[in-house]
Amino acid sequence: MTRSEKLYKRALEVLPGGVSRNTVLRDPYPPYADFGEGCRLTDIEGVSRIDFSNNMASLLHGHACKEVVQAVTAQLKKGSAFTMATEVEVLYAEHLCSRNPSFDKLRFVNSGTEAIMATLKASRAFTGRPKIAKVEGAYHGQYDYAEVSQTPTPQTWGDIDCPNSVPVAHGTPESALNDVVVLPFNDTTRAIAILNKHADELACVLLDLMPHRVGLRPADGEFVEAIRGWTEQHDVLLVLDEVITFRCEYGGLQERYNITADLTALGKAIGGGFPVGAITGRSEVMDVMNPCNDNLLFPHSGTFSANPITMTAGLVAMEKFDKHEVARLNALAQRAIEGIENAIEETGVTACVTGAGSMFRVHMKEQPPQNFREAFLTPEENQKLQMLLDHLFEEGFLMINTCSAALSTPMTETEIDTLVNAVKSGFVKLQ
Ligand SMILES: Cc1ncc(COP(=O)(O)O)c(C=O)c1O
Numbered sequence: 001m002t003r004s005e006k007l008y009k010r011a012l013e014v015l016p017g018g019v020s021r022n023t024v025l026r027d028p029y030p031p032y033a034d035f036g037e038g039c040r041l042t043d044i045e046g047v048s049r050i051d052f053s054n055n056m057a058s059l060l061h062g063h064a065c066k067e068v069v070q071a072v073t074a075q076l077k078k079g080s081a082f083t084m085a086t087e088v089e090v091l092y093a094e095h096l097c098s099r100n101p102s103f104d105k106l107r108f109v110n111s112g113t114e115a116i117m118a119t120l121k122a123s124r125a126f127t128g129r130p131k132i133a134k135v136e137g138a139y140h141g142q143y144d145y146a147e148v149s150q151t152p153t154p155q156t157w158g159d160i161d162c163p164n165s166v167p168v169a170h171g172t173p174e175s176a177l178n179d180v181v182v183l184p185f186n187d188t189t190r191a192i193a194i195l196n197k198h199a200d201e202l203a204c205v206l207l208d209l210m211p212h213r214v215g216l217r218p219a220d221g222e223f224v225e226a227i228r229g230w231t232e233q234h235d236v237l238l239v240l241d242e243v244i245t246f247r248c249e250y251g252g253l254q255e256r257y258n259i260t261a262d263l264t265a266l267g268k269a270i271g272g273g274f275p276v277g278a279i280t281g282r283s284e285v286m287d288v289m290n291p292c293n294d295n296l297l298f299p300h301s302g303t304f305s306a307n308p309i310t311m312t313a314g315l316v317a318m319e320k321f322d323k324h325e326v327a328r329l330n331a332l333a334q335r336a337i338e339g340i341e342n343a344i345e346e347t348g349v350t351a352c353v354t355g356a357g358s359m360f361r362v363h364m365k366e367q368p369p370q371n372f373r374e375a376f377l378t379p380e381e382n383q384k385l386q387m388l389l390d391h392l393f394e395e396g397f398l399m400i401n402t403c404s405a406a407l408s409t410p411m412t413e414t415e416i417d418t419l420v421n422a423v424k425s426g427f428v429k430l431q
Contacts, residue, residue, distance in 0.1 A: 003044045004032045023056060023401060026393075036063025038410035041398060049398045050415050057212075057244050057359065057406035058268035060321050067320060068272050068313050075312040081304060088311040095315055096270065096278065100251035102260045106280035107289060108306040112243035112267030113141030115277030116206070118289075118300060119263045120145055122279065123204035123237045125288040125298035131201040133181040133194075136163050137372025138211040140241050140265075144172055146206065148180040150213070157373065160184055162194065185214050185371040188226045195230055204237040204262070205230075209253045210245050215375035216361035216404055217354040217368055221257060228259040237285065243267035243277070247406070248330070248357025250323045256356075269321075272313030275304075321409070329358040329407050332416050336360055336405065339420030349427040361404035362388065362423065384430055391426040392419075 008029035011018035017025065024030050031043040039062040041051040051062065061068065075088075089108065097103040109115050120132055120143065132145055136157065140146035147168045149157070158164035163184065165177040181198050183191040183205075195205070205227055210218045231238045240261040245253035247269045254261060263281035270276055280286070288297040304310075337360050340353045354361050354368045364384040369375035377385065385403055392399055397419055399405055405419070 005029050007032050007044075038062045038064075039408050039415055047396075049393070049396045050411075050419065051398045052405035052407070052419065053398045053400045054406045054408050055273075056268070056400060057247065058271065059273055059406075059408055060247060060269045060317055062408035062410040063273075065273070065317065065320075067316050071312045071316045072272075072274075072309055075308050078308075080309050081307045085306070086308045086311065088308055088315060089306040092311045092315040092318075095318060096266070096280065099318075100255070100264075102254070102282065103251075103264065103280040104283040105286040106278055107286070107300065108311070109277040109279065109302055110275050110304050110310075111141065111277045112241075112265065113143055113146075113277070114302070115243065115265035115267050115279050116140045116146045116241060117143040118277075118279040119239045119265045119281075120204065120206065121300075122263060122285060122288050122298050123239060126285050127203045127235065127237065129201055129203040129236075131179045131181055131198055131203060133183055133198065133202055133205045135185045135207065135211060135214060135372075136182050137185070137214045137375065138206075138208050138241075139213045140206060140208070141243075144169075144176040145180050148172070148177060149182045152372075154373075154376070160187075160373070161190060184373075185211065186217075186220050186223050187371060188220075188223050191223070192226060192230055195227075195234075195236075199234045199236070202234070202236045204239045206239045206241060208241040208243075208245065209257065210248070210356055210359075212244060212361070212400075212402065212404060213375075214372045215354055215363070215369040216359060216402075217370070218253070218256075218356045224257050224259055231262075237262040239263045239265065241265050244359070244406075245357065246270065247321075247326075248359065250326050253357060270314050270318060271310050272315070272317030274310040274313050276310050276314060325409055326358075329409060329411075332407055332411060332413065333358045333360055333405075335413065336407075336416045336420060339417065340423050343420060343424035343427055347424060347427040347431055349430055351427065355404075358407040359404060361400075361402060363403075364388070387430060388423070388426045391429055392422055395422040395425070397422055 034042050034044045040048050042048040093106045136149050149166045150168050152166040156166045163182040165180045238261050242252040249255040266278040289300045344351050352363050352368050364381040
């Protein structure tokens with residue numbers, strides 16, 4: 001029995017399924033991390049792998065980034081949480097707001113889930129309307145409303161002209177399902193027709209410009225502009241979920257589109273390796289959280305929000321992720337995408353690759369999926385994907401479990417080319 005196997009047996013006694021987050025599970029037992037350094041992660045068996053998962057796209061500089069460690073160590077000696085605001089919170093809010101002209105004001109929270117929840121509550125408070133619209137299959141964390149139709153199946157998803165609101169957790173109140181309008185991704189005509197039916201009831205449209213679970217394919221410009229136009233016309237807010245995609249450009253993936261969001265939710269990478277979320281956007285909307293107003297529309301707080309450890313790590317990490325590093329990482333991802341496309345052509349395997357910025361995803365499908373229904377894996381495609389993931393794991397690569405990758409700045413062309421070669425040998429095995 002390996003150390004990880006023994007540990008997992010003990011874990012099963014105290015943690016449901018042996019884990020606190022399902023994403024770390026592996027069959028028959030998960031590996032346990034010992035230490036990380038740069039772009040490599042070593043498990044307690046002593047096996048070192050190149051880490052392309054980067055804690056689900058949240059680590060920009062890989063593991064134990066020297067500058068982050070130094071700054072956080074200094075802050076830890078001064079204390080980690082106070083019932084008092086800190087200077088670093090202000091400095092960091094200033095930095096993040098400077099990265100995108102649509103970020104007038106900002107509030108920190110502790111996770112992406114919390115950030116999305118706050119954007120939805122702020123939207124309701126601002127508009128006085130109850131409903132939200134979201135894209136079928138998009139993952140926005142675990143708030144009741146945000147998770148509707150995150151995992152529908154062909155048996156439950158219903159007619160594409162009017163997709164069902166499908167619960168994730170048993171016991172989700174019917175009222176929550178009724179307050180969520182589900183849209184197909186990248187399908188302007190259908191999405192606008194659905195929105196029109198609910199125009200008077202909607203507080204916001206929640207949109208991820210490159211939803212990972214919907215296929216990690218960037219939204220078409222025409223789709224995004226149509227949604228923005230519709231929301232403006234109907235005084236409905238546009239909320240962008242940039243919890244993952246903020247890493248794709250200096251000011252977030254929205255920089256690539258000809259739009260301005262009302263609110264944006266941030267998370268993951270802006271924590272510099274620590275738990276974080278943020279809600280940012282137009283002053284007028286953010287003001288619903290302003291306790292100095294006579295009429296406070298959305299009281300908002302959190303014990304660990306803007307704690308100085310996260311603020312310190314985040315500020316150092318994001319300052320280091322400057323325009324040059326964003327461009328360098330994006331070019332490396334492009335190199336990987338082209339390398340994998342060549343491997344697909346040379347081996348003749350049925351596969352394709354999607355992505356943008358510093359991320360990409362391999363699909364065992366001929367064509368890049370347009371929406372969640374197309375991205376949905378058949379049992380045969382799923383089996384092939386698992387075989388490819390197992391092959392990569394054995395060859396020394398840690399991927400996100402959808403066969404996606406999120407790069408980190410310690411990576412160079414060497415790591416990219418090594419991964420591309422391993423993906424190619426995986427394709428050969430599958431043939
Ligand atoms: C797009 C998106 N939004 C929100 C979340 C929720 O973030 P967290 O896991 O920090 O709650 C995630 C997490 O994976 C995400 O990918």
